[in-house]
Each structure stands twice: as structure tokens, then as C-alpha cells.
Amino acid sequence: NAGVMQNPRHLVRRRGQEARLRCSPMKGHSHVYWYRQLPEEGLKFMVYLQKENIIDESGMPKERFSAEFPKEGPSILRIQQVVRGDSAAYFCASAGTEQETQYFGPGTRLLVL
Amino acid sequence: SQQGEEDPQALSIQEGENATMNCSYKTSINNLQWYRQNSGRGLVHLILIRSNEREKHSGRLRVTLDTSKKSSSLLITASRAADTASYFCATDQLNTGGFKTIFGAGTRLFVKA
Numbered sequence A: 001n002a003g004v005m006q007n008p009r010h011l012v013r014r015r016g017q018e019a020r021l022r023c024s025p026m027k028g029h030s031h032v033y034w035y036r037q038l039p040e041e042g043l044k045f046m047v048y049l050q051k052e053n054i055i056d057e058s059g060m061p062k063e064r065f066s067a068e069f070p071k072e073g074p075s076i077l078r079i080q081q082v083v084r085g086d087s088a089a090y091f092c093a094s095a096g097t098e099q100e101t102q103y104f105g106p107g108t109r110l111l112v113l
Numbered sequence B: 001s002q003q004g005e006e007d008p009q010a011l012s013i014q015e016g017e018n019a020t021m022n023c024s025y026k027t028s029i030n031n032l033q034w035y036r037q038n039s040g041r042g043l044v045h046l047i048l049i050r051s052n053e054r055e056k057h058s059g060r061l062r063v064t065l066d067t068s069k070k071s072s073s074l075l076i077t078a079s080r081a082a083d084t085a086s087y088f089c090a091t092d093q094l095n096t097g098g099f100k101t102i103f104g105a106g107t108r109l110f111v112k113a
Helices: none
Strands: A005-007 A010-013 A019-024 A031-037 A043-050 A053-056 A065-068 A075-079 A088-095 A108-112 B005-007 B010-014 B019-024 B031-037 B043-050 B055-058 B061-066 B071-076 B085-095 B098-103 B107-112
Touching: A005 A088, A010 A019, A019 A088, A019 A108, A031 A075, A043 A065, A043 A075, A043 B098, A075 A088, B005 B085, B010 B019, B019 B085, B019 B107, B031 B061, B031 B071, B043 B055, B043 B061, B043 B071, B071 B085
Parallel strands: A010 A108, B010 B107
Antiparallel strands: A005 A019, A019 A075, A031 A043, A031 A088, A043 A053, A065 A075, A088 A108, B005 B019, B019 B071, B031 B043, B031 B085, B055 B061, B061 B071, B085 B098, B085 B107
16 A cells, blocks of 8 residues: 655756646545645645645645645646745645544655756 | 644754653644654654543653643653654644644754664
8 A cells, every 4th residue: 555655756946937746645545735844844734635625725825826636646736936935845645534644745845946 | 823832842862761842732622643754754643642632652652642731742762863853743623624734843853872
């Protein structure tokens, strides 16, 4: 049973480009959460999704950031027109129906030059 | 919004000693969880303690929860160099549509061999 998978593991973008981060939840999990971690800081909640629905996006910046979790395929966190301040590690986590325990992926480390 | 806050921010001990990390939070919770993060890696779930539990053990880990003080502690006994990592507490807050997990800034533990 593969764990949560994220790709790419490392992503380098220039300012103004788009970044697409993918997350495949554990088999059987329908809840996906995205977090951002700045260097030397804890994780900050961004968005919580179920299949085809955004449940809570209160932690996600209103501009340039979007997330989706389609019926088929991985969840995508999309950052348009990236800026240097977007450089961080982005983790996704998935949970089953009980939602109590989240299992984390290895993260995608985004570097904006 | 509530947030788990860990202390100390950093802890350095000798191998074989015990390490105690504390976490405080602000609002009512459903459960509290501890995670470990090795440098540059994803998070690993360690232990979950429910709001009606006071103490829980898992191997060399011991977690306590005091809901009257809104605090929890993680004790690692007989520490090893491999325990060197950051440790985060996370609290689950029930929202409409499911749970939102809030993480603290973490405690950085360094175990010297």
C-alpha cells in the first residue's frame, strides 16, 4: 500500500512562471490537505479538499493560488506568477473517512529564483 | 484561531537522556497529535491522543494531555541519535465539513551521540 506521493520533489521556477504541485493520496483516502512550510517554521494549513470539492480554503491566498482534487487523478496545487516569497516546502496529507489521522507525503520543495 | 505552540523551540541532550517537549493550545479540541519531521523530509505521525484521554504510550514515547490547562507533553525516553528531528504537535478543530488540523512551530531536538 503506497503512501502519499508528491511530485515533483523539487521544483525551481523563475519569478512569473507557474508552479504545479501534485499529490496522490493513499489508496482509499478521499480527503486531501495542503500545507506550506517556510524555512524554520511549522506547517500552515492552506486548503482541504474532498473529491471534486473544496471544503475549506481559508488558509490559501486569494490570488495566484488554486487547488483541485478531480474525480480521477491527483490533487493539484497551482501557483500562478510565482514570487520569491512562494519559496517553501509544500506538503500534502490524506485521510480516510474518519479524518482523524493525516498521512503526509514527502513534500515538494519549491524554489523561486 | 487556535494554534499549538511548542516549547522549548530547541532542545539539545545526550544520547540516553529523556527529552520532554510541551505543547499548548487555545481552544477546545477533538484530539491532539504529535508528528516527527526529519530534516528535509515529510512528517511522520507518532501518536494521537483524544480529548477524553490523559496519557498514552507507544514504545519509548509517552504523551500526556491536560485539557484543563490546554497542554500536552511528549516524552521520549532513552533518546537515541536517530531521534534527532523536529517534533510538531497538531490539534484537530471540528469545522463544518470535517476537521481542520492546526500545527505548532515545532521543537527541534538534537540528540548528541
